[in-house]
Amino acid sequence: MGFGGAWIIALPAVHGLGLLQTCLTIVRIAAYKQCCKAVMLVSTDFCELPSEVVDYLEPWDKAIVQAAQDLKPGPELLACLRAVQEVLRSTCVALQHELAVPERPWQDLSTAWDSYQKKLLQGASSGCKLPRMLTAALLPGLSEQFSMLVRGASPSRQWLYSFQSTWRMALKLLEFLQVMSLDGFDWMSDLAYDLHRRAFRKAGQSEAATWAAVARAAPAFKLAGHFGAWSADEAASLGAALRHDLPANRVVDAAVRGRKASRRFRMVEVGVFQGNLTQHIWQRSARLPGAFELHLVDHWGAADQPMGAASQAVGTGSDMAGQSNDTSMRAVWRHFGRHGARRVEVPHWLGLSKACATLADAQRFDADVAFHRSTSVGPSRCFEDDSLDLVYIDADHKWWSVLQDLSAWWPKVRPGGLMMGHDFHFNTLMEREELDEGSINDVPIAVAAFFRAPSEVLLHSGFVWSVQKSKNVGSNTSEVSLQRQELCELLRRRLKPHFRFEICDLRP
Structure with missing residues (x-):
């Protein structure tokens, strides 16, 4: 031809x-x-x-x-x-x-x-x-x-x-x-309407008109390829072409390495499992003592229990078909120790104030890697708003869990910082077989519903997604509180009213 x-x-x-x-x-x-x-x-x-x-x-x-x-x-x-x-x-x-x-x-x-x-x-x-x-x-x-x-x-x-x-x-x-x-458009728009309707509603406007306004404000989706996912100065969309088989750690590593070297870089991974992503990033990026601060958040089969506690059923986050357990946590702990990390286990089982105080002390003594054996939402309470350079979300992939993770951690990302995540596709998920409709991956729907224009969702190789927070706008306490209230009402209305949802207990 x-x-x-x-x-x-x-x-x-x-x-x-x-x-x-x-x-x-x-x-x-x-x-x-x-x-x-x-x-x-x-x-x-x-x-x-x-x-x-x-x-x-x-x-x-x-x-x-x-x-x-x-x-x-x-x-x-x-x-x-x-x-x-x-x-x-x-x-x-x-x-x-x-x-x-x-x-x-x-x-x-x-x-x-x-x-x-x-x-x-x-x-x-x-x-x-x-x-x-x-x-x-x-x-x-x-x-x-x-x-x-x-x-x-x-x-x-x-x-x-x-x-x-x-x-x-x-x-x-x-x-x-x-x-x-x-x-998916109606599903995404219904969730987005429940999350954002109060922010979009105008005096005298019908609910149908408000729904349409929210639906039209969906974020833009753009392709970012492999490298150049993020730099300290701007979100970039140049680099090697998209690849389906590229490990997520390569994409996130490209974002981390674009940071400013003159200050400490703070990253949180929510949903760690065996630590493949953060181990790779640590070995490549944490070259100088005190230059890189990493927080690992995972229940490892027993939320809010010390390392060594037997695994048990948990309500928040996927257990990777039973493979995410204390053995996995101890293996990750040992790996970081072998590579020179100054580790600390944050005692979430002792309550919020003790956990946050321990974390603050560890940061003063230049601890590099903090282990948070807890739910995916709970540890966010120990971080100030606008204080993190990168948050990577890869915990439970059901919409109600993803939305709680986004709502809890997005305010913690600093202006100009990144939120990233994995599994932006509609493939089935084997690790949630026991739940109703447990094989469905809801990550794309939840991400599309949570963010509104002018936010842009960049799609990368290896099914990684990212959103950069505007450099000119920090987290607004009243807006965060309003959105969490709406999410809490949504979860109680669509799921079981007597369930306890962590997002309902968070305070901005």
Whole structure:
């Protein structure tokens, strides 16, 4: 399929909106038949979209029978999503066809394909600006990720390996785009409305209008790739292209290493398990004594119990199918000791005042690594607002737990600091089998509901997400109190009223 000429993607008007045709019309009469024949010949299983992604749209064909009204889904939305499916598939098939032309120089091939994929993906984005497609900005971002591969000028074999990894990330982003544009949009917006309605409500405004205002204020989602996730001066979105198989510790390490070296860097990991992420970061970033302060928060099977206490059932946080226990905690403790960390165990089992006093004393004596064997929310009470450089959330992935973690720890992040987390996808989670709907990963929904514009959620390799707090705005005590009150009411209304939720006991 020659890419050297001028290709035009026709965007027909549907209900007044410019939309891509599900079956793309490529206008170049001389090459049209040859192009279509080549696509049919080289299409393989690798470029075929997963059945669960394609089949996800089918039930909506019968459910949506009229044009969209305001934020309601309509046939236009389905046409857009199917167009995006075809665009992604065509991008992959086009590359496969070019690879079948051995006499063509590799650089010519990759450059031509880059030009072609830009037209496809950016055209799909401009043609599908519908209210419910709040994540449509992901498409030009994905195009830029593919372009990063081309600019890398790697040998062909390495380039193709990188493309396959980025392609797998693209499929997960497509799934995210579809879910967040259809039933996930309503789910996310309902949660966001319960959390933010008082801040958005205007005098004389109906509840429906308030819901719509909250829904339209969803955060922007952008792709940030691998490196350059954060620097001390600005959030950056440059670096190596997205990879599905990149360990999360590599992404977080890139953020940590962008810090200012002139002051102590303070980080909290919520949900530690075996400590793989923070052990990696410690070995690479804690070079100078006193330069790096790390807090590890996990129940390790027995919340608010000293190290050595037998594991038991806990109500907050995932126990990783029973594998997060005292043995795991002691292994992490020993590892940091072997690498020269000045460790302290914060005694949360003795009560809040004793735990916080012990932590304050440890900080005065330059303790490097503090172990908080507690719930994911409780230790936040020992930290001042706007005092942490980075908080990494990777505890329980159910929406009610994620929202409590975000609400408890976001005020603790300093202006210009980062909140990051893991598992930004809709894969199933085996460690929550005993709960109703326990296999569902709610992280994307909870993150999308908690943050509102102008916040931006950056999506990184390895399914890591991040949000940088504005440098000009610190935590507002009244706003924090209001949001926690709304979250408390939400949890008691949607779950069991007699349950005790930690977020209800927190005071800003």
